[in-house]
Amino acid sequence: MTVMDDLLAFQRRTEALSSVAERLGWDQETVMPRGATEQRSEEMAAMEDVLHERRTDPRIGEWLAAALPQNEAESRIVELINRDFTRACRIPARLATELARTTSLAQGVWAEARANDAPDDFLPVLDQVLSLKREEAAALADGGDLYDALLEDYEPETTGAEIAALFDAMRPRLVALREDVLGAEHQPEALTGHFPQETQLRLARICASAFGYDWTRGRMDLAVHPFSSGRWQDSRITTRVVETDPFNCLYSTIHEVGHSSYELGIDEDYAFTPLGRGVSMGVHESQSRIYENQMGRGRAFTGWLFSRMSDAFDGLNISDPDSFHAAVNRVTSGYIRTEADEIQYNLHIMLRFDLERDLIAGKLDTDDLVEAWNARFLRDFGVAVDRPANGLLQDVHWSVGLFGYFPTYALGNVYAGCLNRAMRDAVPDLDPGLARGDAMPGVEWLRENVQRHGGLMPPRSIIEEATGAPADPAPLLDYLEEKFTRIYGL
Amino acid sequence: MTVMDDLLAFQRRTEALSSVAERLGWDQETVMPRGATEQRSEEMAAMEDVLHERRTDPRIGEWLAAALPQNEAESRIVELINRDFTRACRIPARLATELARTTSLAQGVWAEARANDAPDDFLPVLDQVLSLKREEAAALADGGDLYDALLEDYEPETTGAEIAALFDAMRPRLVALREDVLGAEHQPEALTGHFPQETQLRLARICASAFGYDWTRGRMDLAVHPFSSGRWQDSRITTRVVETDPFNCLYSTIHEVGHSSYELGIDEDYAFTPLGRGVSMGVHESQSRIYENQMGRGRAFTGWLFSRMSDAFDGLNISDPDSFHAAVNRVTSGYIRTEADEIQYNLHIMLRFDLERDLIAGKLDTDDLVEAWNARFLRDFGVAVDRPANGLLQDVHWSVGLFGYFPTYALGNVYAGCLNRAMRDAVPDLDPGLARGDAMPGVEWLRENVQRHGGLMPPRSIIEEATGAPADPAPLLDYLEEKFTRIYGL
Structure with a gap:
């Protein structure tokens, strides 16, 4: 296993988990029973936790520093992982939590305000x-x-x-x-x-x-x-x-x-x-x-x-x-x-x-x-x-x-x-x-x-x-x- | 936060993730497009990785040793987490992987053998x-x-x-x-x-x-x-x-x-x-x-x-x-x-x-x-x-x-x-x-x-x-x- 292999294997799992989270979103908007909203919030939050932890995993920084891409596709992969990793690491955990909380609240307030034209x-x-x-x-x-x-x-x-x-x-x-x-x-x-x-x-x-x-x-x-x-x-x-x-x-x-x-x-x-x-x-x-x-x-x-x-x-x-x-x-x-x-x-x-x-x-x-x-x-x-x-x-x-x-x-x-x-x-x-x-x-x-x-x-x-x-x-x-x-x- | 709170919060996330994995199984058996089987295997394997890691997380052992349940329900929760943790830790990773691989193979062989009465x-x-x-x-x-x-x-x-x-x-x-x-x-x-x-x-x-x-x-x-x-x-x-x-x-x-x-x-x-x-x-x-x-x-x-x-x-x-x-x-x-x-x-x-x-x-x-x-x-x-x-x-x-x-x-x-x-x-x-x-x-x-x-x-x-x-x-x-x-x- 080269460093590049390690990086790709780790990313592969992250991509799979991200795809699972998206599938949950699909489920919620199409087939989910209407009484399951609180549970689904917990499930989504748990997935987001896992994904956030992976996206900011310090090993990514080490792999990126040492990875040797072998072709154009691998170079671009390294570039894109680097971009996402840099961005993910720049957002303090406190801010991410606060944003999730506030936007979740704001969406409900917006829906009500629109209904009331207020x-x-x-x-x-x-x-x-x-x-x-x-x-x-x-x-x-x-x-x-x-x-x-x-x-x-x-x-x-x-x-x-x-x-x-x-x-x-x-x-x-x-x-x-x-x-x-x-x-x-x-x-x-x-x-x-x-x-x-x-x-x-x-x-x-x-x-x-x-x-x-x-x-x-x-x-x-x-x-x-x-x-x-x-x-x-x-x-x-x-x-x-x-x-x-x-x-x-x-x-x-x-x-x-x-x-x-x-x-x-x-x-x-x-x-x-x-x-x-x-x-x-x-x-x-x-x-x-x-x-x-x-x-x-x-x-x-x-x-x-x-x-x-x-x-x-x-x-x-x-x-x-x-x-x-x-x-x-x-x-x-x-x-x-x-x-x-x-x-x-x-x-x-x-x-x-x-x-x-x-x-x-x-x-x-x-x-x-x-x-x-x-x-x-x-x-x-x-x-x-x-x-x-x-x-x-x-x-x-x-x-x-x-x-x-x-x-x-x-x-x-x-x-x-x-x-x-x-x-x-x-x-x-x-x-x-x-x-x-x-x-x-x-x-x-x-x-x-x-x-x-x-x-x-x-x-x-x-x-x-x-x-x-x-x-x-x-x-x-x-x-x-x-x-x-x-x-x-x- | 008491130790019991930490244990419960950690378990809560694990339960939510386990529920997500089960929902993926439902999706596969009911609504998933038939061409998505390989992708779904990757997604399930990624979820299993995450769950296995959580179920054997050494912090669980530390929390279990120090947790002070406050009532009958909490005592039983500690007992059940302990049982699952002990079991999960006893299975070597090599054996778990080998079992997953062999049973996945065996299920296909079984289906074929049944069809051929062989x-x-x-x-x-x-x-x-x-x-x-x-x-x-x-x-x-x-x-x-x-x-x-x-x-x-x-x-x-x-x-x-x-x-x-x-x-x-x-x-x-x-x-x-x-x-x-x-x-x-x-x-x-x-x-x-x-x-x-x-x-x-x-x-x-x-x-x-x-x-x-x-x-x-x-x-x-x-x-x-x-x-x-x-x-x-x-x-x-x-x-x-x-x-x-x-x-x-x-x-x-x-x-x-x-x-x-x-x-x-x-x-x-x-x-x-x-x-x-x-x-x-x-x-x-x-x-x-x-x-x-x-x-x-x-x-x-x-x-x-x-x-x-x-x-x-x-x-x-x-x-x-x-x-x-x-x-x-x-x-x-x-x-x-x-x-x-x-x-x-x-x-x-x-x-x-x-x-x-x-x-x-x-x-x-x-x-x-x-x-x-x-x-x-x-x-x-x-x-x-x-x-x-x-x-x-x-x-x-x-x-x-x-x-x-x-x-x-x-x-x-x-x-x-x-x-x-x-x-x-x-x-x-x-x-x-x-x-x-x-x-x-x-x-x-x-x-x-x-x-x-x-x-x-x-x-x-x-x-x-x-x-x-x-x-x-x-x-x-x-x-x-x-x-x-x-x-x-x-």
């Missing part, structure tokens, strides 16, 4: 979370930028300043496109009716299969908020059903298939190493978005879906595939991020990114947060927030300490735009495949050019190698303008 | 398992009896000699009753037909509810071999469906409800301590058996079930409740333990108990095992085993190293017999309740007198306190003779 009930505890997160950021940053230190957990190897420059460059075209679309003379008809759960789920399975979901290494269950969970040989998806809106179920499913397929598509040699998972939340989101949007909401696939749904539901209120495509991509004015279309979604993210960056930098107080949110919303969306539950209180993220997470959603869209342009150039059979309900030509290109690499390269290198150019917002913006100009006859 | 393919690896188990027993026994040392894992605080005396006293009456029943002039009609899965599962849920299964702390899924899993706030049951035999599904369900209800019925103050689980496999089995047999297969409950099944399946080939009761309790000559009725089941166990005791004692070689099995079967059952798959090869237990487990099934029947007599004296509303599909009067008596105690008292003390007399086989034998004499008109 931001003042939430802001004091949010302030506590924020000050703990700033403390954590300071510990992690070691003199560097606080926000960048938090961002590293979700989108390593980028900075808040880079993202700000990217988003600032995108905003004007998105705001303009939003205005044009909402002001267009002809507005598409919405799909209406009652769509039974059983039929929706049957169609969702067909859609998942169309996008190549590997049912021997996955499964689909219902969850309140759809998510995907797990990796290597076992990555499960969830979906939800709203019986008045089948697109909710079908596009949630395709989105989660994108996430799970990424995990399942990683080179199997990387299993149980830090290379064996999606490299960043942004690249992860690029996969879910390109499955859902650029492929799933395109004219080719919706043409096929129109005929499947017409059959399954014995006719629809929409009678031709072009109108159906327009219904799938319908843009309406709204307050809620998770309900937003491809254009407005990015504006929702940019708002949150700028606010959270100011919060972490100490330039914005939680006392002024509602006002700042509402002013910004009015500016970008042209509409005043009607009530806090439709504004600041809509997202759980900040209550549970997720500062630095939001921008990865829009980064994912930017990456998806880049990948979509390259994929369309490289895969002539893409649209013909989608038009017959077969996304595999695209899926295979993504697997080969993105997914199989796992954590082998930094996020932006993956995009650059796959597309032949650095990540850039132009392909996404061009795609959106072209698509919505056509649909809305602008 | 005992010679299985006996060599069984011999390896046996010799490792004898080595383990010697390490655990520390000079004492080898079989007793293994038995302690499943039925602590009893001995092989005591069980042998008990079983030897029971055997003649069981053999005689078996002969009388099979020789009776009038043999009951069997239930026949096709019983759709959906309807069986709906009825199974109704039966589980009739026995008070707490759905807020449990759930039901399908599994190849039904089992129950988990404790405290989360104890799940599984069942299976054979569309020609609805009793398989319904009585498996009631059986597993008995196991789960025991775990869920334990005083919640004992959660995350060694008191917070069933005290022994024998007492566990007493609960599943008394639910399934003394209550579930009694005339009162089957009368109610007859009417529910007649409705659910639009009529049955059996048209009156007495004949239905006889069909539920029908005795036929057969080779397979898991398909046996209440009489023959115990004879199956006694055969295995005597053979495994001789194997562990070195009085019987695996080379002579098939012959010994077949000779004993002929003697007790009056029938020659037709092929090894119906003899030695039918059970997985020995291949996975479960020596000392079998007798707990029959001990459970003996305990159930004792409890049934006391419960019927104490609960006048038992049969009237069962006749209207409500087992709660009996369930509540069992919860109060058995289940809530968890591990607080040794197994036999629990039975003795609940019934007012030491455990004794007479109530079970009296019950069986009375019941089958009536059904068969002997």
Whole structure:
């Protein structure tokens, strides 16, 4: 056994235990009896204890100092273990405990405040979370930028300043496109009716299969908020059903298939190493978005879906595939991020990114947060927030300490735009495949050019190698303008 | 923090982790994608590593030496932690690894040998398992009896000699009753037909509810071999469906409800301590058996079930409740333990108990095992085993190293017999309740007198306190003779 072997063997066990903890989370959100919440907290806390102890085990430092990687993959593994070890050791145990306690409390307070539309009930505890997160950021940053230190957990190897420059460059075209679309003379008809759960789920399975979901290494269950969970040989998806809106179920499913397929598509040699998972939340989101949007909401696939749904539901209120495509991509004015279309979604993210960056930098107080949110919303969306539950209180993220997470959603869209342009150039059979309900030509290109690499390269290198150019917002913006100009006859 | 507090806090985490490992096992048998087996092995092995390390942590020895229990429950907790710690420390790591490796291999070999009806393919690896188990027993026994040392894992605080005396006293009456029943002039009609899965599962849920299964702390899924899993706030049951035999599904369900209800019925103050689980496999089995047999297969409950099944399946080939009761309790000559009725089941166990005791004692070689099995079967059952798959090869237990487990099934029947007599004296509303599909009067008596105690008292003390007399086989034998004499008109 070399030092490198020792390090890999230790890491292998840690990765397995981390996978167990994630599986517990899946269980809790899908199949766990509702009376088991206290027990599950104890179980999760016990797993977290074990994982924390392993992640800060001093032997890792000794192995890292002496390990001799034999190839590119081993070098990257050492680099990633070193990054995680350094970060884990920088957070004092007292702070970790306090963060866990406070965010657990804050999540409950947030849910109640949202239900009561009462931001003042939430802001004091949010302030506590924020000050703990700033403390954590300071510990992690070691003199560097606080926000960048938090961002590293979700989108390593980028900075808040880079993202700000990217988003600032995108905003004007998105705001303009939003205005044009909402002001267009002809507005598409919405799909209406009652769509039974059983039929929706049957169609969702067909859609998942169309996008190549590997049912021997996955499964689909219902969850309140759809998510995907797990990796290597076992990555499960969830979906939800709203019986008045089948697109909710079908596009949630395709989105989660994108996430799970990424995990399942990683080179199997990387299993149980830090290379064996999606490299960043942004690249992860690029996969879910390109499955859902650029492929799933395109004219080719919706043409096929129109005929499947017409059959399954014995006719629809929409009678031709072009109108159906327009219904799938319908843009309406709204307050809620998770309900937003491809254009407005990015504006929702940019708002949150700028606010959270100011919060972490100490330039914005939680006392002024509602006002700042509402002013910004009015500016970008042209509409005043009607009530806090439709504004600041809509997202759980900040209550549970997720500062630095939001921008990865829009980064994912930017990456998806880049990948979509390259994929369309490289895969002539893409649209013909989608038009017959077969996304595999695209899926295979993504697997080969993105997914199989796992954590082998930094996020932006993956995009650059796959597309032949650095990540850039132009392909996404061009795609959106072209698509919505056509649909809305602008 | 006192030393006792430290010990309890450490144990609490260990119990939580052990519960996580059990939940992984549930996942594997019910919902896991079939392609995830290798990954799951790694995950289980990682959990086992963590648990083994905790169970042999030298701090436990120090805490045990200095802990000052403040009450009866704490004294018992210390006693049980001490027992487990002593046992865990006695098994050399090399032996534990070798046992895990060999039994994992042997289970596959056994399955193949059973499929091919080829005992010679299985006996060599069984011999390896046996010799490792004898080595383990010697390490655990520390000079004492080898079989007793293994038995302690499943039925602590009893001995092989005591069980042998008990079983030897029971055997003649069981053999005689078996002969009388099979020789009776009038043999009951069997239930026949096709019983759709959906309807069986709906009825199974109704039966589980009739026995008070707490759905807020449990759930039901399908599994190849039904089992129950988990404790405290989360104890799940599984069942299976054979569309020609609805009793398989319904009585498996009631059986597993008995196991789960025991775990869920334990005083919640004992959660995350060694008191917070069933005290022994024998007492566990007493609960599943008394639910399934003394209550579930009694005339009162089957009368109610007859009417529910007649409705659910639009009529049955059996048209009156007495004949239905006889069909539920029908005795036929057969080779397979898991398909046996209440009489023959115990004879199956006694055969295995005597053979495994001789194997562990070195009085019987695996080379002579098939012959010994077949000779004993002929003697007790009056029938020659037709092929090894119906003899030695039918059970997985020995291949996975479960020596000392079998007798707990029959001990459970003996305990159930004792409890049934006391419960019927104490609960006048038992049969009237069962006749209207409500087992709660009996369930509540069992919860109060058995289940809530968890591990607080040794197994036999629990039975003795609940019934007012030491455990004794007479109530079970009296019950069986009375019941089958009536059904068969002997």
